[in-house]
Amino acid sequence: MTLLAQIARISRVQIRIAPLVPRRSLGSVSAIDSSIFRTLFGTEEIRKVFDDEAYINRCIDAEAALARAQSRCNVIPPQIGAMVTQKVHSSQLDFERLRHETEIVGYPILPLVRQLSTICGEEAGRYVHWGATTQDIMDLASVLQMKQGLVIVERLLRDIIQTLRELSAKYRDTPMAGRTHLQHALPVTFGYKCAVWLSGFQRHLERLEQLKSRTLLVQFGGAAGSLASLGEGDDGLRVRKALAEELDLTDPPITWHVARDGVAEVANFLALMGGSMGKLALDIIVMSSNELGEVSEPFVPHRGASSTMPQKRNPISSEVILAASKVLRSNAGLVLDGMVADFERASGPWHLEWVAVPESFVIAVGALAQTHFALSGLCVNSKQMLDNLHSTKGLIVAEAVMMGLAPHTGRNKAHDIVYEACKDSIETNRSLLDCLLEKPEVTSKMTAEQVSRLCDPVNYLGASGLMVDDVLAVD
Numbered sequence: 001m002t003l004l005a006q007i008a009r010i011s012r013v014q015i016r017i018a019p020l021v022p023r024r025s026l027g028s029v030s031a032i033d034s035s036i037f038r039t040l041f042g043t044e045e046i047r048k049v050f051d052d053e054a055y056i057n058r059c060i061d062a063e064a065a066l067a068r069a070q071s072r073c074n075v076i077p078p079q080i081g082a083m084v085t086q087k088v089h090s091s092q093l094d095f096e097r098l099r100h101e102t103e104i105v106g107y108p109i110l111p112l113v114r115q116l117s118t119i120c121g122e123e124a125g126r127y128v129h130w131g132a133t134t135q136d137i138m139d140l141a142s143v144l145q146m147k148q149g150l151v152i153v154e155r156l157l158r159d160i161i162q163t164l165r166e167l168s169a170k171y172r173d174t175p176m177a178g179r180t181h182l183q184h185a186l187p188v189t190f191g192y193k194c195a196v197w198l199s200g201f202q203r204h205l206e207r208l209e210q211l212k213s214r215t216l217l218v219q220f221g222g223a224a225g226s227l228a229s230l231g232e233g234d235d236g237l238r239v240r241k242a243l244a245e246e247l248d249l250t251d252p253p254i255t256w257h258v259a260r261d262g263v264a265e266v267a268n269f270l271a272l273m274g275g276s277m278g279k280l281a282l283d284i285i286v287m288s289s290n291e292l293g294e295v296s297e298p299f300v301p302h303r304g305a306s307s308t309m310p311q312k313r314n315p316i317s318s319e320v321i322l323a324a325s326k327v328l329r330s331n332a333g334l335v336l337d338g339m340v341a342d343f344e345r346a347s348g349p350w351h352l353e354w355v356a357v358p359e360s361f362v363i364a365v366g367a368l369a370q371t372h373f374a375l376s377g378l379c380v381n382s383k384q385m386l387d388n389l390h391s392t393k394g395l396i397v398a399e400a401v402m403m404g405l406a407p408h409t410g411r412n413k414a415h416d417i418v419y420e421a422c423k424d425s426i427e428t429n430r431s432l433l434d435c436l437l438e439k440p441e442v443t444s445k446m447t448a449e450q451v452s453r454l455c456d457p458v459n460y461l462g463a464s465g466l467m468v469d470d471v472l473a474v475d
Contacts, residue, residue, distance in 0.1 A: 032362050040320050042366035049148045050358035055141055056098070059112055060088050062140035062247070063128060066220065069242035075235050076127045083124040084116075091119045109134040131222055131229035131236070135257055135345065139219035142357065143249060146266055147216050149361040150208065156368035157205055157273070163375045164198035165472060167191070172468045175458045176294065176385035177396060182286075184396040187389060187457040190294075190380065192464040193283070195471040200276040202474050207269055215262035218244035221255030224344045258341040263353055264332075270364040271332035277371050278325025281318035284374060288315050293384045298377025317374040324367035331356040331363075389457045394432030398422050400460040401436060401451070408445040417441050431455070 031037040038047075048054060064085040071081030093115055101111035109129075117125035129137070172191035177184050220240040222229040227236025244251035256262065287294040297315050334356040338349040389396065398418050405414040417439060424435040433455040436442045442451060453459055 030359075032359060032366070040316075040366070040370075041324065042362040043369055046149060046152055046362050046365035049152070050145055050361055052095075055145065056093065056095075056108065056112065058141035058144040059109065059137050060116065061144060062137045063113070063116060063132075064088050065140075065246040066130070066132060066137075066239075066243055067124075067127060069239050069246050070127070070130055072242050073235065073238045075230060075239055076130055080124050080127045084120050084128060087120040087124065088116050107134050107138070109137050112137075131227070131239075132220065133223045135350070136219050136221060139257070140247070142263070142353070143216055143219065144247065146263075146357065146361070147249070149365070150212070150216075150266070152365055153270070153273075153361075153368065154205070154208055156365065156372060157201060157208065159372050160368065160375065161198065161201050161205065163372060164194055164201060167194040167375065167378070167380075168198055168468050168472060171380065171382070172465050173461075174380075174382045174385065175389055175461065176382075177389045177391075177457075184392050186399060186462075187396060187460050189461060189464045189468070190382070190385060191468045192461075195468040197276070197280050197283075199471050199474075200279075201273075202471070204269070204273050204276065207272070211265055211269055213250050215266050216249050217252045217256060217262055218247060218249040219256065221257055225255030225257050227255075258344060258346055260335070260339045260341060260350070260353070263357065264335045264339050267335035267353075267357060267360050268332045270360045271328040273364060274325035274328030274367060277321050277367050280371065281315075281321035281325070281374075284318045284378075285315050285322070288318075292388060294381055294388065296379040296381075297374050298379065315374075317370040321367045321370050321374070324363045324370075327363050328360055328367075331360045335360075393425060393430065394455040394457070395422055395425060397455055397457050397460045398432065401432070401454045404450070404454045405442065405445060409441065 028034040028038075032041045064081075067076065067084035068081035070076045071078050093112075098108060098111050098115065101114075102108040105111060113129045117128045119125070120128055168191045170191070171194060172189060174190045175187055176190050176193070178186045178188035218240060220236070220243050221227055222236070227240070230236035230239060241251045243249075284295055284297065286292065288296045296313065297317055299313075334352045338346075338352040338356075341349050398421075401421075402411070402414045402418045405417060408414075409417065418436075421432060421435040421439060421442075424430070424438075425432045428435070433452055436451050436455070437448060446454075
């Protein structure tokens with residue numbers, strides 16, 4: 001169900017929290033896990049990738065894959081890999097015991113291995129976690145979660161790209177005011193604005209494709225990363241390569257226990273996407289103000305309503321996106337801090353990833369879903385765009401007049417002449433055209449028709465349309 005459909009459905013249903021979310025209780029301390037705010041800041045799909053059960057299951061996947069890889073490489077008896085895999089995937093864990101023992105140990109892997117070894121029986125259980133260390137399994141679980149999370153990110157990213165392509169093409173030639181420093185600058189088209197948004201998301205898709213091989217790395221190094229637990233030969237390297245094949249991950253040339261650039265790249269990629277979404281959201285927020293009225297988010301009854309002002313239709317999705325983009329940038333900083341790890345095993349910075357990475361994925365996917373919702377039903381008021389374009393009585397094309405006059409007077413002189421005309425226009429509340437036609441320096445060089453054509457904003461769109469075409473030509 002699309003976000004729009006979900007919101008529309010919620011708007012038709014009386015809010016009764018208990019029946020809708022029977023497994024959730026009021027008392028969450030974070031908006032992303034709150035039974036009240038959770039649908040604003042994430043989706044259930046991405047939460048299921050990063051929740052506790054999913055994480056432990058990925059740890060189990062890692063342990064089973066390690067056993068299979070070691071069996072393939074004859075490091076452990078050849079039948080053990082299949083036995084471990086069958087046993088651990090057909091049995092249930094005692095999660096309460098795991099939680100309690102993790103609180104004592106500080107990490108979940110030792111308690112997990114104890115249970116898995118018992119589940120696998122005496123013959124296979126002795127080989128569970130063979131030669132591995134806690135961080136090997138935890139890193140593998142995190143990478144597997146990130147891999148699954150990036151699939152969701154890519155799908156939503158492609159949805160946004162497709163929607164922006166449609167908006168760019170549809171409004172390629174729809175004129176509007178371009179603004180710099182929140183002031184009228186030069187005319188552009190709404191299609192041009194959409195294509196600028198689109199170009200950033202296209203680059204994000206390219207980044208996503210490129211980062212997979214650099215970041216989705218297998219981890220198997222043993223206690224200090226040297227794989228000494230499997231001897232001085234190449235057994236450890238052969239197992240690591242086989243483990244990468246089992247999990248469809250990249251096999252790096254060396255252990256990355258304390259080389260956290262891959263994780264940081266993923267988190268910063270999510271933050272980069274957040275930056276683009278935040279820019280887009282801020283544009284929509286300002287453009288939807290009553291004073292501009294150029295766009296508005298999709299209409300759903302009571303969405304964006306005020307408790308005291310019945311007329312309000314606040315840009316809720318854009319506000320959530322803007323907040324999410326800030327959280328993503330903050331989390332990116334946390335993961336960058338986690339890169340500064342001591343010696344061969346960090347004494348603490350690694351823990352920052354446990355907080356920042358899952359939260360970033362949930363926040364990023366939530367923001368992507370909100371962005372797609374806002375764009376896919378965006379209400380575009382092209383008439384108001386045109387009215388706003390003309391609202392400054394031609395001042396927005398002062399540059400056009402200057403450039404038209406410059407061949408006759410020189411650029412600097414043309415700038416001074418047009419500057420004085422603009423000053424007159426503002427002070428007397430008359431059109432720029434009227435003020436220009438009063439100046440002999442202008443009328444002696446150009447006809448009234450030429451000046452009038454230069455003062456029409458729709459005649460000064462530059463290469464906006466051609467650049468839209470170029471962006472749309474990008475696969």
